[in-house]
Amino acid sequence: GIQVEQSPPDLILQEGANSTLRCNFSDSVNNLQWFHQNPWGQLINLFYIPSGTKQNGRLSATTVATERYSLLYISSSQTTDSGVYFCFGNNRKLIWGLGTSLAVNP
Amino acid sequence: NAGVTQTPKFRVLKTGQSMTLLCAQDMNHEYMYWYRQDPGMGLRLIHYSVGEGTTAKGEVPDGYNVSRLKKQNFLLGLESAAPSQTSVYFCASSYSTPAFKGNQPQHFGDGTRLSIL
Numbered sequence: 001g002i003q004v005e006q007s008p009p010d011l012i013l014q015e016g017a018n019s020t021l022r023c024n025f026s027d028s029v030n031n032l033q034w035f036h037q038n039p040w041g042q043l044i045n046l047f048y049i050p051s052g053t054k055q056n057g058r059l060s061a062t063t064v065a066t067e068r069y070s071l072l073y074i075s076s077s078q079t080t081d082s083g084v085y086f087c088f089g090n091n092r093k094l095i096w097g098l099g100t101s102l103a104v105n106p
Numbered sequence: 107n108a109g110v111t112q113t114p115k116f117r118v119l120k121t122g123q124s125m126t127l128l129c130a131q132d133m134n135h136e137y138m139y140w141y142r143q144d145p146g147m148g149l150r151l152i153h154y155s156v157g158e159g160t161t162a163k164g165e166v167p168d169g170y171n172v173s174r175l176k177k178q179n180f181l182l183g184l185e186s187a188a189p190s191q192t193s194v195y196f197c198a199s200s201y202s203t204p205a206f207k208g209n210q211p212q213h214f215g216d217g218t219r220l221s222i223l
Contacts, residue, residue: 041219
């Protein structure tokens, strides 16, 4: 089946730092999305980004569908960015990454 | 807009007990999904529904049953709870998408934390 790899698995940042999270798929996927799971467990949809680039405040995402990867950029990180970031897509089945666990320290 | 609402938010059961988790969405979505999330394993699909009156198995369906009697509700049942079913359960919904080839985002509830002793 299709494999998805998220990197890095864990990340610790100082408040104000920038970071890039990556999601690689072993085959083409549709419907790529990025989610943030906050420390309270809520899953928040950040981007629906099957291709191209989108920006929302300090966050932006880029998907290069032909090369089967997506990037999530976090700029000027804040403690409220802490949590786990998941990428998700589908190709005849639903495919979730295992997440990048981010801790932003004040 | 409530979006996707899950009840209850927390529950503790004893082994062998039964219970039903309720998911309700007010977005007129055709597709609904039940996932479980366990440490280090991401989200895994238990069952899903492509419309009222239909259900289908996902990755990890054993020990669970589901029903979609109304378009807005998707119920997940545990007939005889086991400690291995201790998990956080998420419900999600999306617009119609044929055979998971579609292009609609999923919307999630806040989760139900279930512990089975």
